[in-house]
Amino acid sequence: MASADLITSILKENLYDIFGSPSHEKRLENLARLWSPDALFIDPLGVFKTHEEVSHAIAGLQQEGWVFTELSEVQVTSPPDSEIGVARLSWGYGKPGEEPELTGLDVISVKDGKVERLYTFLDKKPGN
Incomplete structure (x- = not known):
């Protein structure tokens, strides 16, 4: 059973240590630590x-000097005694101290302490 604290921690580490990392090697280390080997990442660019594949997709999204910020509290739904938990987090991505250029929502499912699925929804794209 995944606790709300564990799921919250995984979602935040995913945002900062995987999506926020400019290093392919560090992303792969953290993906191995936080994601199951058969996890899927689904966003508007693909599956x-x-x-x-996830690390290369992230590399294509990164902008030099931009950072991720949390725009909401993590919300977790995990029925008692369930082996699967689901959480969501709204985030922004842009230059530190400025209005985010990109905003979105991540929804993850966690099973056995690892990310099984990550779904990303974009709210605001650069230029909008």
Whole structure:
């Protein structure tokens, strides 16, 4: 059973240590630590099925000097005695101290302490 605290921690680490990392090697380390080997990342750009694919997709999104920020509290739904937990987090991505250029929502499912699925929804895209 995944506790709300564990799921919250995984979601935040995913945002900062995986999506916020400019290093392919560090992303792969953290993906191995936080994601199951058969996890899926699904966003408007595609479905990414391996840690390597996920890391390369993230590299394509990164902008030099931009950072992720949390725009909401993590909300967790995990029925008692369930082996699966689901959480969501609204985030922003842009230059530190400025209005985010990109905003979105991550929804994850966690099973056995690892991310099984990550769904990303974009709210605001650059130029909007």
